[in-house]
Amino acid sequence: MKPLFKTCAVLAATSALLVACGGGNDDDPSPSNEPGVLTVSNATSADLNGVYGNGTLNLTDVDKRNPVGSVPELCSFKFDGANKAGSSATAFGDIRYRPDATVLHQAFVTFGGQEYASDEPTDTAVVRDSNQIRFNGKTLFATNGSGATVRVSGVIPMRPNRPSGC
Structure with missing residues (x-):
């Protein structure tokens, strides 16, 4: 009986650590085969002007969420790994749009x-x-x-396996 108790305790501790450390979810962008590039121009801080994205971007899956309250149902995903050409700076973000919409929400x-x-x-x-x-x-x-601003042009890819409407 004692070995069974130890096994259960180890499994419970492992599960607790995975949950606490974010294991088993898709909150962090992971490598994709999808290219993306953003060009920043007319930035209030000229240091930010330039091209971000020198290859494929890291992406999360697109999630469909219907939060409680006045926020509408949204499709959302995150990206990172958009490295600025000739610099150590990077860009990352969170993209949100309504199901079946043709423009962004946020x-x-x-x-x-x-x-x-x-x-x-x-x-x-x-x-x-x-x-x-x-x-x-x-x-x-x-x-x-x-009051700082940036003007952005370019493409951010999405993973193709999206929920309905996303």
Whole structure:
């Protein structure tokens, strides 16, 4: 009986550690075979201007969530690994759009350690047939209230195995 108790205790401890450390979920982007590139121009901080993405991006799966409250049902995913050409800077972000929509609901993208966002659909496209999110001169605003902006053009890929409507 004692060996069985030890085995159960080890399994319980392992399960608790996996849950505490985030094991078994898809919250962190993982390598994909999908190319993506973002070009930043007209940034308030000229250091941020340039091309981000020198190959494939890391992506999470697209999730469909219907939160309680006034937030609409959303499809969302995260990306990272968009390395700036000629620099050690990187870009990463969180993309959100409504099921069956052709434009974004929200975008949060971090350049040079500063998060920029928009909740306006203009200058964006959700192109499901190409598994892409497209930015066409989209202005994003710093979330820290500083008034800083970046203008973003380019493509962020999506994984093809998405929930219905996403």
